[in-house]
Amino acid sequence: MPTITAGLDGSPQSLAAADWAAREAEQRGADLRLVYGLEQPAYTYAPFAGLPAAGALDVQRPWAEKLLDETRSRLAHRHPALRITVGVSGDQPVAALLAAAESSELLVLGSRGLGALAGFVVGSVALAVVARAERPVVLVRAGERAEDEHLPDAGGEAATTTPYRDVVLGVDLENPADAVVGFAFEAAQRRAAGLRVVHGWSLPAAYGYGAAMDADLNEELAEQARERLAEVLAPWRAKFPGVEVREQAVIGSAGRHLVHASRDAALVVVGRRIRRAAVGGHIGPVTHAALQHAVAPVAVVPHD
The missing domain is CATH 3.40.50.12370 (Rossmann fold)
Known part of the structure; x- marks a missing residue:
């Protein structure tokens, strides 16, 4: 079964990316995989930002598992026929996402949007993945909704x-x-x-x-x-x-x-x-x- 993967870090833009990926997976008749790479950079939307490395890792894994489970439940409610799997990777985010992309039809990531007119501000993780991935990557801004894809x-x-x-x-x-x-x-x-x-x-x-x-x-x-x-x-x-x-x-x-x-x-x-x-x-x-x-x-x- 083909798979579409969405990378999560808890930020609004990554949650928008997961929503977009779920719609795309349903449209393609594909499975959806949600992944989280540990050792997130300090700027990410997470309660452990700024903690020492060892302490951050201890906090991140249960937090990441909770985030993935909650996101899976939310998406499953909206897309009951969609098969959704989740996984926490011990690799750093770029390596984890590049590895996930290799076995995916499509990798979907969030970009830090500044509003409807300002567009994207691409983070270092997303930019590094786009520059190196050998599979298609879609970047989705925060606030993207299903309605935004349709004509008025x-x-x-x-x-x-x-x-x-x-x-x-x-x-x-x-x-x-x-x-x-x-x-x-x-x-x-x-x-x-x-x-x-x-x-x-x-x-x-x-x-x-x-x-x-x-x-x-x-x-x-x-x-x-x-x-x-x-x-x-x-x-x-x-x-x-x-x-x-x-x-x-x-x-x-x-x-x-x-x-x-x-x-x-x-x-x-x-x-x-x-x-x-x-x-x-x-x-x-x-x-x-x-x-x-x-x-x-x-x-x-x-x-x-």
Whole structure:
């Protein structure tokens, strides 16, 4: 049975992540696993923050077990058909979450949100996991609710009975990784949602400053970008004929356009190239911008 894993530390954002993961697991027909890694950093939401290491470990395990049991009970009440398992890992959080990701379809973590307009402030644990995980990771801000994924109903309020908001996909036309594009199409298909595909392009430096004022040249390059985007998406449209796709090849930073699109999205999907090096992982500027500023949950899909 496929498994979706959510990392818990007791913070509001991690509890929101667990809620999101439960909905996703139910939608996929997957099991849900809740994990907690010991030796949490001092800033986490926990009553043992600041205790000496030995004392903190003695307090953490029973506290973590209680947190996991309470969260499992709450989610089981909301999702009675969902199979939920829990586990406390003796590893530190990053190592525990990376290990859990290896056997999961998806790892879901919380990010410290500053409100609907401010977006995410990504913590060091979440950032380290995203940079090194070789399975997709979704970051969810505190306060994320099931209703937030849906369009407003006739009364102006979002509800789970109304259609889903679009899934937004950021595409790099120099490396349109199948893993990233496929993840977004599948997410849209499961939700019966539209897919909004965003590609940001800029005038190549070789053209020089003066070329930026050439309207004909800009339109020619824009048309080339639109044609290339349509070419990349054509086989995916054929594979997922039920997904309504809107394409946007726009001039300027892709990260900025994705952040803007996230305001009306159920999910933002971006990629991260896997780099197996001694110095650790890497997060590109577009993905980093989405993680820091997007309003909707962000799925980071690693690829070769």
